[in-house]
Amino acid sequence: MTAFLGIDAGNTGVKAVLFDADGTELARAHRDTGGTSPAPGMVERDIGRFRTDLDELIREVIARSGRSSSDIAGIGTSGHGNGLYLLGAGGEPVIAIQSLDTRAAGLVDEWSASGVAEAAAAICLQRPWPSQTPTLLAWMKRHRPEALAGARHLVFCKDIVTHALTGEFASDVSDMGGAGLLRLPGNGYDAELLALYGIDDLEPLLPPLFWPTDVVGVVTTAASERTGLAPGTPVVAGFFDVVASAVGAGVTRPGQASVILGTWSINQAIVGTPVPGVFMSAAIEPGRYMSMDNSATSAANLEWIAHHLLSHDERRTHGAFALADALALAAPPRADGPLYHPYIYGAGHDPSARAGFFGLAGWHDAGDLMRSLFEGVAFAHLAHIERLRASGVDLGLITLSGGGSKSPVWPQMMSDMLGAPVRVAVQTETGALGAAMAAAVGTGCYASLDAASIAMVAPARDVSPDQRLGLHYRRRYALWQALEKSLKPHWDALRKLGDA
Numbered sequence: 001m002t003a004f005l006g007i008d009a010g011n012t013g014v015k016a017v018l019f020d021a022d023g024t025e026l027a028r029a030h031r032d033t034g035g036t037s038p039a040p041g042m043v044e045r046d047i048g049r050f051r052t053d054l055d056e057l058i059r060e061v062i063a064r065s066g067r068s069s070s071d072i073a074g075i076g077t078s079g080h081g082n083g084l085y086l087l088g089a090g091g092e093p094v095i096a097i098q099s100l101d102t103r104a105a106g107l108v109d110e111w112s113a114s115g116v117a118e119a120a121a122a123i124c125l126q127r128p129w130p131s132q133t134p135t136l137l138a139w140m141k142r143h144r145p146e147a148l149a150g151a152r153h154l155v156f157c158k159d160i161v162t163h164a165l166t167g168e169f170a171s172d173v174s175d176m177g178g179a180g181l182l183r184l185p186g187n188g189y190d191a192e193l194l195a196l197y198g199i200d201d202l203e204p205l206l207p208p209l210f211w212p213t214d215v216v217g218v219v220t221t222a223a224s225e226r227t228g229l230a231p232g233t234p235v236v237a238g239f240f241d242v243v244a245s246a247v248g249a250g251v252t253r254p255g256q257a258s259v260i261l262g263t264w265s266i267n268q269a270i271v272g273t274p275v276p277g278v279f280m281s282a283a284i285e286p287g288r289y290m291s292m293d294n295s296a297t298s299a300a301n302l303e304w305i306a307h308h309l310l311s312h313d314e315r316r317t318h319g320a321f322a323l324a325d326a327l328a329l330a331a332p333p334r335a336d337g338p339l340y341h342p343y344i345y346g347a348g349h350d351p352s353a354r355a356g357f358f359g360l361a362g363w364h365d366a367g368d369l370m371r372s373l374f375e376g377v378a379f380a381h382l383a384h385i386e387r388l389r390a391s392g393v394d395l396g397l398i399t400l401s402g403g404g405s406k407s408p409v410w411p412q413m414m415s416d417m418l419g420a421p422v423r424v425a426v427q428t429e430t431g432a433l434g435a436a437m438a439a440a441v442g443t444g445c446y447a448s449l450d451a452a453s454i455a456m457v458a459p460a461r462d463v464s465p466d467q468r469l470g471l472h473y474r475r476r477y478a479l480w481q482a483l484e485k486s487l488k489p490h491w492d493a494l495r496k497l498g499d500a
Contacts, residue, residue, distance in 0.1 A: 001071045002445065005061070005229075006248075006436030007054070008429065009079040009157045010241060011035065011043075011098050011263050012303070014050065016057040017432035018065045018072070021445055023456030027064035028429060029057045040498060041102040047085070047093035051164050058227040069230045074439030075165065075219070076212075076236050078244030078431045079158025080263075081178045081282075084136040086151040086205070091163055094151045095140070099131040099264075100296055104139040105351040105495075111135075116196050123193045126180040126280045130351045131296075133179035134197040141199060154205040158238045158435075165227070165235050166217030171207045172237035174290070178282035181206070184274045187283050210237035211285060213442040213449070236442035240282055242266045243290050244434030249401040249425035250457035252449045254288065257395035259381060259414065259422075261404025265298035265342075267384040269395045277391040279348055279384075285449060291393050293384035295348030298377050299404040301355060304344050305373060321407075328374050328409045331367030333472050338368055339480050340376030341487070347380075350488060352495040358483055375473070377404070378413045379480050385418070399460055401425040416469040417477070423460035433457070 003026060008015045017028040031053035035045040062069050083101065086094035097103075111117045111128050121127045128135045133154070140148045155163065156175040163169055173187045183190035188209070194200040210216055215234045224231040239247065246258035246268060253270060260266035274281035274289040281291050306320035331337075338360045343353035357369060388395060398418070404410050405424050415422045427433050437452040446452040 001067065002073045003065070003067055003071045004436040004439045005058070005072050005075045006429070006432035006434070006439070007075065007077045007161050008241060008244065008431035008435060009050075009077070009161060010431070011080045011100055014053055014057060015429060015432055016061040017429045017436070018061050018067065019433060019436045019456070021440065021455070023427070023433060023458065025427070025429070026067065027061045028432070029060040029064065031057055035098045035100070041105070043098045043100040045096045045098055047096045047160060050160060054161060054164055055226045058229060062228050069228055072230065072233055073445065074234045074236060074443035075229075076435035076437070076439035076442070077158040077161045077238030078241040078435040079156055079161070079238070081156065081175055081240040081242065082131050082133050083157065084133055084140065085155050085157060085160060086148070087153040087155060087163070087169070088150050089152040091153075095147055097136055100345045101136070102130045102346050102351050104135045105130045107135060107139055107142075108351065120180065120193060120196045121276070123183050123190055124180040125184045125274050125276050128180065129348060130346070134181055134199060137199050137202060138197050141202070151205060153207060155207055158241070159207070162216060162235055162238065165219050165223045165229070167220050168217040169207045170210055170216040170237060172210050172212045172214075172239065174212055174240040174243045174282040174284055176209060178240045178242075178280050180280065184281055185283075185289065212237050212239045212243075213285070213438045215442050234439070234443050236438050238435055238438055239284070241431050242268065242292065242294070243282060243284050244438070245401050245430040246290065246434070247284070247437055247449060247453070248427060248430030248432070248434030248457065249399045250453050250460065251399055252453045255394060255396040257398045259385070259398050259400050260402040261298050261377070261381070261400060261410055262402035263298065263300045263303070264294055264296050265377070265381050265384060266292065266294050266402070267381055267388060268292040268294075269388065269393050271393060275391050275393050278388055278393065291388065291391075293387045295380065295384070296345040297342040297347060297380040299402065301342040301344050301373060301377055302404070324370050325407050325409055327367040327370040331365070331371040333371070333469060334368060335472065335475070336361070338364055338372040339476065339483060340372040341480070341484060342373070342376045342380050350491065352491040354491050354494060374409045374413060375476070376480070378410060378417055379477055381414065382417050382477065383481070397421070397423060399423040399425055401430040411463045412466070415463045415465040417473045419465050419467065419470045421462055421464050423462055425460050426458050
Protein backbone atom coordinates (compact mmCIF):
# COMPACT_ATOMS: atom_id res chain seq x y z
CA MET A 1 0.00 0.00 0.00
CA THR A 2 3.05 2.29 -0.22
CA ALA A 3 2.31 5.66 -1.84
CA PHE A 4 4.28 8.82 -2.57
CA LEU A 5 2.94 12.37 -2.64
CA GLY A 6 4.26 14.78 -5.25
CA ILE A 7 3.50 18.49 -4.81
CA ASP A 8 4.17 20.66 -7.86
CA ALA A 9 3.98 24.43 -7.38
CA GLY A 10 4.20 26.49 -10.56
CA ASN A 11 3.70 30.12 -11.46
CA THR A 12 -0.02 29.70 -12.07
CA GLY A 13 -1.08 26.99 -9.64
CA VAL A 14 -0.16 24.22 -7.24
CA LYS A 15 -0.98 20.53 -7.64
CA ALA A 16 -0.87 17.62 -5.23
CA VAL A 17 -0.81 14.16 -6.80
CA LEU A 18 -0.62 10.82 -4.98
CA PHE A 19 1.08 7.90 -6.75
CA ASP A 20 1.61 4.31 -5.77
CA ALA A 21 5.07 2.73 -5.99
CA ASP A 22 4.69 1.78 -9.67
CA GLY A 23 3.76 5.35 -10.69
CA THR A 24 0.02 4.77 -10.98
CA GLU A 25 -1.84 7.97 -10.18
CA LEU A 26 -4.21 7.47 -7.26
CA ALA A 27 -5.65 10.96 -6.88
CA ARG A 28 -4.93 14.59 -7.65
CA ALA A 29 -6.07 18.05 -6.60
CA HIS A 30 -5.30 21.51 -7.97
CA ARG A 31 -5.66 25.15 -7.04
CA ASP A 32 -5.13 28.15 -9.28
CA THR A 33 -2.76 30.37 -7.31
CA GLY A 34 -1.64 32.73 -10.03
CA GLY A 35 0.02 36.01 -9.21
CA THR A 36 -0.94 39.65 -9.32
CA SER A 37 0.73 42.53 -11.12
CA PRO A 38 1.17 45.49 -8.75
CA ALA A 39 2.86 47.49 -11.53
CA PRO A 40 3.88 46.94 -15.17
CA GLY A 41 6.56 44.27 -15.38
CA MET A 42 5.93 43.03 -11.82
CA VAL A 43 4.39 39.64 -11.00
CA GLU A 44 3.98 38.63 -7.34
CA ARG A 45 2.00 36.06 -5.37
CA ASP A 46 0.33 35.89 -1.96
CA ILE A 47 2.20 33.37 0.20
CA GLY A 48 -0.61 33.31 2.77
CA ARG A 49 -3.10 32.18 0.12
CA PHE A 50 -0.53 29.74 -1.26
CA ARG A 51 -0.16 28.08 2.16
CA THR A 52 -3.93 27.88 2.68
CA ASP A 53 -4.37 26.32 -0.76
CA LEU A 54 -1.63 23.83 0.06
CA ASP A 55 -3.34 22.63 3.23
CA GLU A 56 -6.66 22.22 1.41
CA LEU A 57 -5.05 20.43 -1.53
CA ILE A 58 -3.35 17.83 0.62
CA ARG A 59 -6.53 17.07 2.57
CA GLU A 60 -8.44 16.81 -0.70
CA VAL A 61 -5.98 14.46 -2.42
CA ILE A 62 -5.84 12.13 0.59
CA ALA A 63 -9.64 12.01 0.74
CA ARG A 64 -9.96 11.38 -2.99
CA SER A 65 -7.42 8.56 -2.91
CA GLY A 66 -9.30 6.54 -0.33
CA ARG A 67 -5.95 5.77 1.29
CA SER A 68 -4.86 6.35 4.84
CA SER A 69 -2.27 9.08 5.27
CA SER A 70 -0.10 6.44 6.94
CA ASP A 71 0.27 4.78 3.51
CA ILE A 72 2.26 7.80 2.30
CA ALA A 73 5.91 6.77 2.65
CA GLY A 74 7.39 10.06 1.50
CA ILE A 75 6.71 13.49 0.05
CA GLY A 76 8.56 15.23 -2.75
CA THR A 77 8.20 18.77 -4.05
CA SER A 78 8.87 20.69 -7.22
CA GLY A 79 8.36 24.35 -7.96
CA HIS A 80 9.09 27.05 -10.47
CA GLY A 81 12.68 28.20 -10.39
CA ASN A 82 14.08 31.68 -9.91
CA GLY A 83 11.90 34.59 -8.89
CA LEU A 84 12.47 35.67 -5.29
CA TYR A 85 10.84 34.25 -2.16
CA LEU A 86 11.93 35.92 1.06
CA LEU A 87 10.72 34.93 4.54
CA GLY A 88 11.22 36.43 7.97
CA ALA A 89 12.77 34.69 10.95
CA GLY A 90 9.59 32.77 11.76
CA GLY A 91 8.65 32.10 8.16
CA GLU A 92 6.41 35.14 7.77
CA PRO A 93 6.23 36.39 4.13
CA VAL A 94 8.41 39.33 3.10
CA ILE A 95 7.93 39.19 -0.67
CA ALA A 96 7.19 36.54 -3.30
CA ILE A 97 8.21 37.51 -6.84
CA GLN A 98 7.45 35.06 -9.62
CA SER A 99 9.68 34.08 -12.52
CA LEU A 100 7.59 36.07 -15.02
CA ASP A 101 8.71 39.37 -13.45
CA THR A 102 10.80 41.82 -15.49
CA ARG A 103 11.29 44.71 -13.04
CA ALA A 104 15.07 44.21 -12.99
CA ALA A 105 15.60 44.48 -16.76
CA GLY A 106 17.51 47.75 -16.34
CA LEU A 107 19.89 46.15 -13.86
CA VAL A 108 20.61 43.35 -16.34
CA ASP A 109 21.46 45.98 -18.98
CA GLU A 110 23.77 47.67 -16.49
CA TRP A 111 25.56 44.44 -15.62
CA SER A 112 25.92 43.52 -19.29
CA ALA A 113 27.54 46.86 -20.06
CA SER A 114 29.88 46.75 -17.06
CA GLY A 115 31.15 43.19 -17.55
CA VAL A 116 29.45 41.78 -14.45
CA ALA A 117 27.25 39.49 -16.54
CA GLU A 118 30.21 37.92 -18.33
CA ALA A 119 32.19 37.48 -15.12
CA ALA A 120 29.25 35.88 -13.34
CA ALA A 121 28.62 33.51 -16.24
CA ALA A 122 32.20 32.27 -16.00
CA ILE A 123 31.41 31.01 -12.48
CA CYS A 124 27.76 29.90 -12.52
CA LEU A 125 27.46 29.24 -16.29
CA GLN A 126 24.49 31.58 -16.54
CA ARG A 127 24.21 35.20 -17.59
CA PRO A 128 21.99 37.37 -15.37
CA TRP A 129 18.43 37.91 -16.55
CA PRO A 130 15.51 39.91 -15.12
CA SER A 131 13.64 37.16 -13.20
CA GLN A 132 16.79 35.48 -11.93
CA THR A 133 16.97 35.21 -8.15
CA PRO A 134 20.28 37.07 -7.53
CA THR A 135 19.24 39.79 -9.99
CA LEU A 136 15.99 40.36 -8.10
CA LEU A 137 17.81 40.24 -4.76
CA ALA A 138 20.21 42.93 -5.97
CA TRP A 139 17.23 44.94 -7.22
CA MET A 140 15.58 44.66 -3.79
CA LYS A 141 18.78 45.81 -2.11
CA ARG A 142 18.85 48.90 -4.32
CA HIS A 143 15.14 49.77 -4.50
CA ARG A 144 13.41 48.14 -1.51
CA PRO A 145 15.98 48.07 1.31
CA GLU A 146 13.31 48.57 3.96
CA ALA A 147 11.52 45.35 2.92
CA LEU A 148 14.77 43.45 2.53
CA ALA A 149 15.74 44.37 6.09
CA GLY A 150 12.99 42.08 7.42
CA ALA A 151 14.16 39.04 5.44
CA ARG A 152 16.03 36.18 7.15
CA HIS A 153 15.59 33.33 4.65
CA LEU A 154 15.81 33.10 0.87
CA VAL A 155 13.98 30.06 -0.50
CA PHE A 156 12.34 28.94 -3.71
CA CYS A 157 8.72 28.25 -4.53
CA LYS A 158 8.87 24.53 -3.66
CA ASP A 159 10.77 25.34 -0.45
CA ILE A 160 7.71 27.22 0.81
CA VAL A 161 5.99 23.82 0.77
CA THR A 162 8.91 22.15 2.57
CA HIS A 163 8.86 24.80 5.27
CA ALA A 164 5.08 24.56 5.66
CA LEU A 165 5.30 20.79 6.21
CA THR A 166 8.55 20.46 8.19
CA GLY A 167 9.42 23.88 9.63
CA GLU A 168 12.82 23.59 7.91
CA PHE A 169 14.40 26.28 5.72
CA ALA A 170 16.25 24.32 3.03
CA SER A 171 16.76 24.11 -0.73
CA ASP A 172 18.39 21.84 -3.30
CA VAL A 173 21.20 22.13 -5.83
CA SER A 174 18.90 22.02 -8.87
CA ASP A 175 17.00 25.16 -7.84
CA MET A 176 20.09 27.00 -6.61
CA GLY A 177 22.17 26.05 -9.66
CA GLY A 178 19.34 27.00 -12.00
CA ALA A 179 19.19 30.39 -10.30
CA GLY A 180 22.85 31.20 -10.93
CA LEU A 181 23.73 31.13 -7.23
CA LEU A 182 26.26 28.26 -7.30
CA ARG A 183 29.73 27.74 -8.71
CA LEU A 184 29.43 24.98 -11.30
CA PRO A 185 30.29 22.18 -11.58
CA GLY A 186 31.13 22.28 -7.85
CA ASN A 187 27.53 22.93 -6.72
CA GLY A 188 28.50 25.22 -3.83
CA TYR A 189 27.95 28.82 -2.79
CA ASP A 190 30.75 31.13 -3.92
CA ALA A 191 31.86 34.39 -2.31
CA GLU A 192 33.31 35.77 -5.57
CA LEU A 193 30.03 35.18 -7.39
CA LEU A 194 27.94 36.84 -4.69
CA ALA A 195 30.31 39.81 -4.66
CA LEU A 196 29.89 40.25 -8.42
CA TYR A 197 26.13 40.50 -7.92
CA GLY A 198 26.72 42.95 -5.06
CA ILE A 199 24.89 40.70 -2.58
CA ASP A 200 27.81 39.15 -0.66
CA ASP A 201 26.52 40.81 2.53
CA LEU A 202 23.26 38.88 2.07
CA GLU A 203 24.88 35.43 2.14
CA PRO A 204 23.30 34.66 5.57
CA LEU A 205 19.91 34.53 3.77
CA LEU A 206 20.96 31.49 1.75
CA PRO A 207 19.60 28.14 3.04
CA PRO A 208 21.43 24.83 3.58
CA LEU A 209 21.92 22.89 0.33
CA PHE A 210 20.77 19.31 -0.32
CA TRP A 211 20.53 16.89 -3.23
CA PRO A 212 16.94 16.59 -4.51
CA THR A 213 16.47 13.10 -3.06
CA ASP A 214 17.85 13.96 0.41
CA VAL A 215 15.37 13.87 3.29
CA VAL A 216 15.39 17.36 4.84
CA GLY A 217 12.74 16.92 7.53
CA VAL A 218 9.50 15.26 8.52
CA VAL A 219 5.89 16.39 8.74
CA THR A 220 5.39 18.23 12.03
CA THR A 221 2.48 17.78 14.39
CA ALA A 222 1.17 21.23 13.47
CA ALA A 223 1.38 20.46 9.74
CA SER A 224 -0.32 17.13 10.35
CA GLU A 225 -3.26 18.88 11.98
CA ARG A 226 -3.59 21.31 9.06
CA THR A 227 -3.19 18.79 6.23
CA GLY A 228 -4.18 15.35 7.50
CA LEU A 229 -0.71 13.96 6.76
CA ALA A 230 0.76 11.53 9.26
CA PRO A 231 3.30 13.21 11.55
CA GLY A 232 6.83 12.04 10.92
CA THR A 233 6.32 11.46 7.16
CA PRO A 234 9.69 12.13 5.43
CA VAL A 235 9.97 15.11 3.06
CA VAL A 236 12.81 15.28 0.51
CA ALA A 237 14.43 18.47 -0.81
CA GLY A 238 12.77 18.16 -4.23
CA PHE A 239 13.49 19.56 -7.67
CA PHE A 240 13.47 22.73 -9.71
CA ASP A 241 10.19 22.04 -11.58
CA VAL A 242 11.66 21.83 -15.07
CA VAL A 243 13.99 19.10 -13.84
CA ALA A 244 11.12 17.35 -12.05
CA SER A 245 9.07 17.36 -15.25
CA ALA A 246 11.94 15.84 -17.19
CA VAL A 247 12.47 13.14 -14.56
CA GLY A 248 8.73 12.42 -14.46
CA ALA A 249 8.80 12.00 -18.25
CA GLY A 250 11.55 9.38 -17.91
CA VAL A 251 14.47 11.65 -18.82
CA THR A 252 17.15 10.73 -16.24
CA ARG A 253 20.20 9.63 -18.25
CA PRO A 254 22.85 11.40 -20.37
CA GLY A 255 21.83 11.52 -24.02
CA GLN A 256 18.16 12.06 -23.20
CA ALA A 257 16.38 15.37 -23.73
CA SER A 258 13.21 17.03 -22.49
CA VAL A 259 11.11 19.75 -24.08
CA ILE A 260 8.39 21.14 -21.84
CA LEU A 261 5.52 23.08 -23.38
CA GLY A 262 4.36 24.87 -20.26
CA THR A 263 4.16 28.45 -19.05
CA TRP A 264 7.86 28.54 -19.95
CA SER A 265 9.55 27.13 -23.04
CA ILE A 266 11.90 24.55 -21.48
CA ASN A 267 14.49 22.81 -23.65
CA GLN A 268 17.04 20.67 -21.83
CA ALA A 269 19.30 17.65 -22.03
CA ILE A 270 21.21 15.63 -19.43
CA VAL A 271 25.01 15.89 -19.66
CA GLY A 272 27.92 14.62 -17.58
CA THR A 273 29.50 18.08 -17.33
CA PRO A 274 27.57 21.39 -17.44
CA VAL A 275 27.92 23.18 -20.77
CA PRO A 276 28.88 26.89 -20.96
CA GLY A 277 27.01 29.17 -23.35
CA VAL A 278 23.47 27.98 -22.66
CA PHE A 279 20.78 29.71 -20.63
CA MET A 280 21.32 27.74 -17.44
CA SER A 281 22.60 24.50 -15.95
CA ALA A 282 21.52 22.60 -12.85
CA ALA A 283 22.70 19.42 -11.14
CA ILE A 284 20.17 16.64 -10.69
CA GLU A 285 22.41 14.08 -8.95
CA PRO A 286 26.18 13.63 -8.57
CA GLY A 287 27.80 13.60 -12.01
CA ARG A 288 24.64 14.53 -13.91
CA TYR A 289 23.50 17.99 -14.96
CA MET A 290 20.66 19.44 -16.95
CA SER A 291 21.82 21.95 -19.57
CA MET A 292 18.92 24.19 -20.60
CA ASP A 293 17.91 27.00 -22.90
CA ASN A 294 14.61 28.46 -21.70
CA SER A 295 12.32 31.49 -21.77
CA ALA A 296 8.75 32.46 -20.84
CA THR A 297 7.60 32.00 -24.44
CA SER A 298 5.56 28.81 -24.54
CA ALA A 299 1.98 27.96 -23.56
CA ALA A 300 1.69 31.16 -21.50
CA ASN A 301 0.81 32.78 -24.82
CA LEU A 302 -2.07 30.39 -25.38
CA GLU A 303 -3.22 30.87 -21.79
CA TRP A 304 -3.38 34.64 -22.33
CA ILE A 305 -5.33 34.29 -25.57
CA ALA A 306 -7.67 31.70 -24.05
CA HIS A 307 -8.44 33.75 -20.95
CA HIS A 308 -8.69 37.18 -22.55
CA LEU A 309 -10.17 36.42 -25.95
CA LEU A 310 -11.47 32.91 -26.52
CA SER A 311 -13.34 32.56 -23.23
CA HIS A 312 -15.73 35.28 -24.44
CA ASP A 313 -16.51 33.38 -27.62
CA GLU A 314 -20.02 31.94 -27.92
CA ARG A 315 -18.46 28.48 -28.09
CA ARG A 316 -16.78 28.89 -24.71
CA THR A 317 -18.80 25.98 -23.30
CA HIS A 318 -16.48 23.66 -25.22
CA GLY A 319 -13.52 25.13 -23.39
CA ALA A 320 -11.22 27.89 -24.54
CA PHE A 321 -8.21 25.60 -24.96
CA ALA A 322 -10.17 23.01 -26.91
CA LEU A 323 -11.46 25.83 -29.10
CA ALA A 324 -7.90 27.02 -29.77
CA ASP A 325 -6.87 23.48 -30.78
CA ALA A 326 -9.90 23.12 -33.06
CA LEU A 327 -9.30 26.46 -34.78
CA ALA A 328 -5.61 25.71 -35.37
CA LEU A 329 -6.30 22.19 -36.67
CA ALA A 330 -8.92 23.48 -39.10
CA ALA A 331 -6.58 26.09 -40.62
CA PRO A 332 -4.47 24.88 -43.58
CA PRO A 333 -0.72 25.61 -43.52
CA ARG A 334 -0.39 28.85 -45.48
CA ALA A 335 2.96 30.00 -46.86
CA ASP A 336 1.76 33.61 -46.45
CA GLY A 337 -0.03 33.06 -43.13
CA PRO A 338 0.49 35.51 -40.28
CA LEU A 339 3.57 35.13 -38.08
CA TYR A 340 3.47 35.33 -34.30
CA HIS A 341 6.31 36.18 -31.92
CA PRO A 342 5.48 34.66 -28.49
CA TYR A 343 7.05 37.32 -26.28
CA ILE A 344 4.07 38.18 -24.13
CA TYR A 345 6.43 38.10 -21.10
CA GLY A 346 9.56 39.18 -22.97
CA ALA A 347 12.28 36.95 -24.39
CA GLY A 348 15.17 35.36 -22.57
CA HIS A 349 17.64 37.10 -24.86
CA ASP A 350 15.71 40.40 -24.88
CA PRO A 351 13.48 41.49 -21.97
CA SER A 352 12.14 44.34 -24.14
CA ALA A 353 10.62 41.90 -26.63
CA ARG A 354 6.86 42.01 -27.12
CA ALA A 355 4.36 39.57 -28.57
CA GLY A 356 2.56 40.32 -31.80
CA PHE A 357 1.03 39.05 -35.03
CA PHE A 358 2.60 40.14 -38.32
CA GLY A 359 1.28 39.79 -41.85
CA LEU A 360 -2.44 39.62 -41.13
CA ALA A 361 -4.53 39.98 -44.30
CA GLY A 362 -8.24 40.18 -45.05
CA TRP A 363 -8.38 36.57 -46.25
CA HIS A 364 -7.08 35.24 -42.95
CA ASP A 365 -9.43 34.14 -40.19
CA ALA A 366 -9.34 33.11 -36.52
CA GLY A 367 -7.96 29.71 -37.44
CA ASP A 368 -4.98 31.31 -39.21
CA LEU A 369 -4.29 33.40 -36.11
CA MET A 370 -4.45 30.36 -33.83
CA ARG A 371 -2.23 28.32 -36.13
CA SER A 372 0.33 31.12 -36.21
CA LEU A 373 0.30 31.30 -32.40
CA PHE A 374 1.01 27.58 -32.08
CA GLU A 375 3.68 27.90 -34.77
CA GLY A 376 5.35 30.91 -33.13
CA VAL A 377 5.61 29.09 -29.81
CA ALA A 378 7.11 26.06 -31.58
CA PHE A 379 9.57 28.34 -33.41
CA ALA A 380 10.72 29.73 -30.06
CA HIS A 381 11.35 26.17 -28.83
CA LEU A 382 13.24 25.45 -32.06
CA ALA A 383 15.45 28.52 -31.55
CA HIS A 384 16.36 27.27 -28.07
CA ILE A 385 17.11 23.78 -29.38
CA GLU A 386 19.39 25.24 -32.05
CA ARG A 387 21.30 27.22 -29.39
CA LEU A 388 21.77 24.07 -27.32
CA ARG A 389 23.10 22.16 -30.30
CA ALA A 390 25.40 25.04 -31.24
CA SER A 391 26.84 24.86 -27.71
CA GLY A 392 27.70 21.20 -28.19
CA VAL A 393 24.74 19.60 -26.41
CA ASP A 394 23.61 16.29 -27.94
CA LEU A 395 19.86 16.17 -27.39
CA GLY A 396 19.29 12.68 -28.76
CA LEU A 397 15.65 11.59 -28.67
CA ILE A 398 13.40 14.35 -27.33
CA THR A 399 10.50 13.68 -24.96
CA LEU A 400 7.73 16.30 -24.83
CA SER A 401 5.81 17.03 -21.65
CA GLY A 402 3.87 19.89 -20.05
CA GLY A 403 0.31 21.00 -20.63
CA GLY A 404 1.00 21.96 -24.24
CA SER A 405 2.13 18.44 -25.10
CA LYS A 406 -1.47 17.26 -24.61
CA SER A 407 -2.58 19.49 -27.48
CA PRO A 408 -3.22 17.66 -30.77
CA VAL A 409 -1.29 20.46 -32.50
CA TRP A 410 2.09 21.02 -30.85
CA PRO A 411 3.65 17.51 -30.77
CA GLN A 412 3.14 16.96 -34.50
CA MET A 413 4.27 20.52 -35.26
CA MET A 414 7.46 20.05 -33.19
CA SER A 415 8.25 16.76 -34.92
CA ASP A 416 7.68 18.33 -38.35
CA MET A 417 9.95 21.28 -37.53
CA LEU A 418 12.71 19.08 -36.13
CA GLY A 419 12.41 16.59 -38.99
CA ALA A 420 12.74 13.80 -36.44
CA PRO A 421 10.53 11.62 -34.23
CA VAL A 422 9.62 12.89 -30.78
CA ARG A 423 8.13 11.14 -27.80
CA VAL A 424 5.19 12.46 -25.79
CA ALA A 425 4.92 11.64 -22.10
CA VAL A 426 1.60 9.98 -21.32
CA GLN A 427 1.58 11.03 -17.65
CA THR A 428 -0.18 14.37 -17.47
CA GLU A 429 1.48 15.47 -14.21
CA THR A 430 5.15 14.82 -14.89
CA GLY A 431 6.30 17.50 -12.43
CA ALA A 432 4.42 15.93 -9.55
CA LEU A 433 5.56 12.45 -10.62
CA GLY A 434 9.20 13.58 -10.72
CA ALA A 435 8.79 14.99 -7.21
CA ALA A 436 7.22 11.71 -6.04
CA MET A 437 10.10 9.78 -7.65
CA ALA A 438 12.58 11.87 -5.63
CA ALA A 439 10.70 10.85 -2.49
CA ALA A 440 10.72 7.19 -3.57
CA VAL A 441 14.50 7.32 -3.95
CA GLY A 442 15.06 9.36 -0.79
CA THR A 443 13.09 6.93 1.35
CA GLY A 444 14.86 3.86 -0.07
CA CYS A 445 12.08 2.43 -2.23
CA TYR A 446 14.38 2.72 -5.26
CA ALA A 447 18.16 2.91 -5.39
CA SER A 448 18.36 5.70 -7.99
CA LEU A 449 16.36 7.97 -10.26
CA ASP A 450 17.14 5.58 -13.14
CA ALA A 451 15.57 2.72 -11.19
CA ALA A 452 12.59 4.86 -10.22
CA SER A 453 12.14 5.84 -13.88
CA ILE A 454 12.02 2.21 -15.01
CA ALA A 455 9.45 1.37 -12.33
CA MET A 456 7.27 4.48 -12.25
CA VAL A 457 7.22 6.12 -15.73
CA ALA A 458 4.79 4.74 -18.32
CA PRO A 459 6.08 4.28 -21.90
CA ALA A 460 5.75 7.41 -24.03
CA ARG A 461 3.88 7.56 -27.34
CA ASP A 462 5.84 8.32 -30.51
CA VAL A 463 5.12 11.00 -33.13
CA SER A 464 6.77 10.88 -36.60
CA PRO A 465 7.47 13.91 -38.81
CA ASP A 466 5.74 14.94 -42.01
CA GLN A 467 8.71 15.81 -44.26
CA ARG A 468 6.60 17.96 -46.60
CA LEU A 469 5.58 20.24 -43.78
CA GLY A 470 9.20 20.34 -42.61
CA LEU A 471 10.17 22.38 -45.70
CA HIS A 472 7.17 24.67 -45.16
CA TYR A 473 8.23 25.40 -41.58
CA ARG A 474 11.91 25.93 -42.46
CA ARG A 475 10.99 28.67 -44.92
CA ARG A 476 8.66 30.39 -42.48
CA TYR A 477 11.15 30.01 -39.61
CA ALA A 478 13.80 31.91 -41.61
CA LEU A 479 11.34 34.77 -42.16
CA TRP A 480 10.27 34.64 -38.48
CA GLN A 481 13.91 35.04 -37.40
CA ALA A 482 14.59 37.90 -39.83
CA LEU A 483 11.48 39.73 -38.69
CA GLU A 484 12.49 39.35 -35.05
CA LYS A 485 15.84 41.03 -35.73
CA SER A 486 14.13 43.96 -37.43
CA LEU A 487 11.69 44.40 -34.53
CA LYS A 488 14.32 44.65 -31.80
CA PRO A 489 14.94 48.44 -31.99
CA HIS A 490 11.19 49.06 -31.97
CA TRP A 491 10.73 46.85 -28.88
CA ASP A 492 13.47 48.86 -27.17
CA ALA A 493 11.78 52.12 -28.13
CA LEU A 494 8.44 50.91 -26.82
CA ARG A 495 9.96 49.96 -23.47
CA LYS A 496 11.59 53.38 -23.17
CA LEU A 497 8.25 55.07 -23.86
CA GLY A 498 6.79 53.06 -20.99
CA ASP A 499 9.66 54.04 -18.70
CA ALA A 500 9.29 57.73 -19.48
